[in-house]
Amino acid sequence: MALADEFDGFLIDLDGVVWVGREPVHGSIEALRELMEGGKEVVFVTNNPERHPATYAERLRKAGLDAQPQRVVTAGTVAARLAVEAAGEGSIFVIGAAALKEMVENARAVPLPRTMRERNRALVLEGDAGREADVVLVSGHRGFDYEELLIATLALQRDAALLATSRDPTLPMPGGAWPGTGAVLAAVETASGRTATICGKPERHLFEAALEALGCRSAANEKAREQRSVRVAMVGDRISSDIVGGQRAGLATVLVLSGATSREEAGRSAVRPGHVVDDLAALLR
Numbered sequence: 430m431a432l433a434d435e436f437d438g439f440l441i442d443l444d445g446v447v448w449v450g451r452e453p454v455h456g457s458i459e460a461l462r463e464l465m466e467g468g469k470e471v472v473f474v475t476n477n478p479e480r481h482p483a484t485y486a487e488r489l490r491k492a493g494l495d496a497q498p499q500r501v502v503t504a505g506t507v508a509a510r511l512a513v514e515a516a517g518e519g520s521i522f523v524i525g526a527a528a529l530k531e532m533v534e535n536a537r538a539v540p541l542p543r544t545m546r547e548r549n550r551a552l553v554l555e556g557d558a559g560r561e562a563d564v565v566l567v568s569g570h571r572g573f574d575y576e577e578l579l580i581a582t583l584a585l586q587r588d589a590a591l592l593a594t595s596r597d598p599t600l601p602m603p604g605g606a607w608p609g610t611g612a613v614l615a616a617v618e619t620a621s622g623r624t625a626t627i628c629g630k631p632e633r634h635l636f637e638a639a640l641e642a643l644g645c646r647s648a649a650n651e652k653a654r655e656q657r658s659v660r661v662a663m664v665g666d667r668i669s670s671d672i673v674g675g676q677r678a679g680l681a682t683v684l685v686l687s688g689a690t691s692r693e694e695a696g697r698s699a700v701r702p703g704h705v706v707d708d709l710a711a712l713l714r
């Protein structure tokens with residue numbers, strides 16, 4: 430019996446699992462197609478907030494998978510919603526890619542309170558205006574610089590709330606890991622002396638959104654999941670976010686060795702994943 434047969438649904442991480450940079454992990458697309466055509470429920474989850482869910486869905490569709498945007502949950506969309514909630518009628522300074530700023534703007538698609546409409550206040554503040562922000566949202570991006578660090582630090586000294594998409598230190602890329610959100614967040618936390626609320630994995634917010642997308646959040650399904658009649662596995666390449674988060678959410682966990690974690694690192698870790706496999710394709714062997 431293949432490992433995949435033990436589960437009805439999967440939360441599948443993207444970077445280091447489905448692809449590394451732009452390169453698909455060998456056999457991953459075929460494995461996903463087999464899982465989905467075999468009737469397994471699949472939701473893709475990523476701490477990478479650089480792109481919209483629709484962009485990831487498009488990339489998966491181009492690779493030959495039937496992936497809908499509603500089936501892609503990113504730390505970006507979850508963080509955008511939480512940042513807008515935290516800001517209330519206030520404003521947000523975003524350290525992150527243009528797509529993340531758009532997600533924050535879109536998260537405010539609910540009607541604005543009248544006072545805010547009247548004042549015509551911007552939600553996402555740019556440049557020096559960010560010093561006045563009520564919320565600072567941090568995410569790694571290639572344009573990160575001292576100016577952004579300075580503006581965030583000054584806003585945080587004025588007691589802005591601090592949110593971040595993750596603490597992932599790196600992003601697996603062909604040719605070596607790149608600095609991730611955790612590296613940028615360390616600079617912001619060091620300068621401000623503050624500790625961020627994390628919106629992505631391993632915290633519960635992203636898992637709640639992902640399980641909802643999987644159809645496991647109705648009362649009946651939740652009960653069924655507790656009784657293990659709906660069996661869901663989190664499949665990811667990073668122990669500190671995917672495996673720890675999956676375990677906290679009460680899910681089975683599968684660590685794949687195609688991304689951030691080597692077999693030696695997995696062996697040394699105090700956290701024990703439920704299963705350790707080479708890659709996604711190994712789920713079906």
Ligand SMILES: [Mg+2]
Nearest residue numbers: 442444445666
């Ligand atoms: Mg990953």
